[in-house]
Amino acid sequence: MLYQVALPLIPQVGGGTARTLVNYLGTPEAVFSAPKDRLAKIPRIGEVLVRSILANKEAALRQAEEVILRAEKEEVQLLYYTNTAYPDRLRDLPDAPLLLYYKGTANLNAPKVISIVGTRKSTEYGRVVTEQLVQDLVKHNALVVSGLAYGIDIISHRAALKEGLSTIGVMANSLETIYPTVHTRDAERMLQQGGLLSEFPFGTKPDAPRFPSRNRIIAGMADCTIVVESTSKGGSLISADIAHSYDREVMAVPGPITSETSQGCNQLIKSLKAVPYTRAKDLEELLNWDKALAPASLPKPVPALDLSGFPAEQQQVLRVLQQAGPTHIDVLSRHTQFTMGQLSSVLFTLEMSGLVKGMPGKLYGLV
CATH class of the missing domain: 1.10.10.10 (Winged helix-like DNA-binding domain superfamily/Winged helix DNA-binding domain)
Structure with a gap:
């Protein structure tokens, strides 16, 4: 575990780069013992990154020791990407984090996972729609994922808690700091009915550049990302674009053309990047969930297919x-x-x- 934790602590080694290194060298430990000339031969690993690995590997190992001790003390799970508890939907994406920090009780590989995102300046319309959306997820026992931010995010978390659904808050900082602090009580409840998730090691502050990085986890964990309200340049559009790039389903709640907080959603629908969400059946049909709710019937016998003649x-x-x-x-x-x-x-x-x-x-x- 020491080398698995230490590798992403080396400056400039992101999730995709880390996995390139591991795939080429075999194990995280081998990265730390590889000589300069072997590192330089790895595809897409340039001279700057090689220098960073060689200069920072000892410090990363020392920091990793501290991280492991603190994680044990604070009951934080360290989920390396080969860990069975690591989100399967996220694992195979090209920029998935090598390591996740997780605290909570929810199954990150729940059969049905929905991400709900939207503007921080939500309206009454957004609140009502979000709460109804979450209520409609109860019969599916879906895991609700969002970003613990003001507006639609926290409305979706609170609605899930109220309805008895597990809910995960993906954070743009480390787990020991709840941001915004006004949501601390909600986060504490989520630890008992869901959890908190981050790719950032202890001591990481919620700086602005980390929010788009956080958004890719929100999008990558879910079967579908639903944008409830968004301005024309809202941050939740980043989550929608990322989900779209992952070839995951995206839905958007249409709103009044005069409403600033519906401009982003309407544009997603207009540009065919999102399917309109107007009722629960829209989501159920998109994800084929409606068949799961239908009365069970005996399957028709399917004759075995002879595969010998196929490539x-x-x-x-x-x-x-x-x-x-x-x-x-x-x-x-x-x-x-x-x-x-x-x-x-x-x-x-x-x-x-x-x-x-x-x-x-x-x-x-x-x-």
């Missing part, structure tokens, strides 16, 4: 779908260990052959 890549995909039934594209990627580009190409070929069909919620199944 190896197609066999891998077909085998997963044959065993698991309709499967999310992210799960398919993890099971087959294909890149998204690779997997999309194989799925396209299988769809054109009439063997596989795409379904709402980025699910794929056998025809």
Whole structure:
């Protein structure tokens, strides 16, 4: 654990860079023992980063020792990206954090996860919509994720607490500091009914540049990110753009064209970056959740498919779908260990052959 904690503490080593180093050298420990010439041969690792690793690795190890001791004392879980408790939806994204700091009781891999974001200057309309949205998530027992900020964020956390849903606050600073401090009592309740999550080590202050970084975790953890209210340049639009870049579902609540706090949402819908959210059924149909609520019926027997005549890549995909039934594209990627580009190409070929069909919620199944 020492080297896993220490690696992202080296200046200029972000999540993507850290995983490049580990993938090339084998383990985090090997990064700290690698000589300069071997580090320099790693793709996308330039001279500046090599110098930073060599100059700061001893200090990072000392800091990591302190972090581990403090985490044990304060009951903070250190989730390295191979840890089974690390959010699966986040794990395979190219810029996912190498290490997360987590304190709480919620399962970060809950079957259904929704992120709710919006403006800090929320209106009564935004409050009512957010509270109704969360109420509609109760029958799905969804995990609610947001950023603990003023406005829509804290409204969504409080609504989840009221309705008995677990809720996670993703922070732009370290866990020992609640920001804004006025939300400390809410955060304390969330530790018993959800949790707090951060990629930042103890002692990190909530500086402005860290908020966009925090937003990628909010977007990456969820099946869908819902923007309730946003101005035309609101920070929650960053979360929506990131979710869109991850090929995750994005929804936006339409609002009056005269309302400044609905301009961002209306623009997301207009530019086709978000699906309109007007009622719970919109979300359920988008994510294929409506079928989960339908009365159970006996499945029709499906004859076994002879895979022997298919290319190896197609066999891998077909085998997963044959065993698991309709499967999310992210799960398919993890099971087959294909890149998204690779997997999309194989799925396209299988769809054109009439063997596989795409379904709402980025699910794929056998025809």
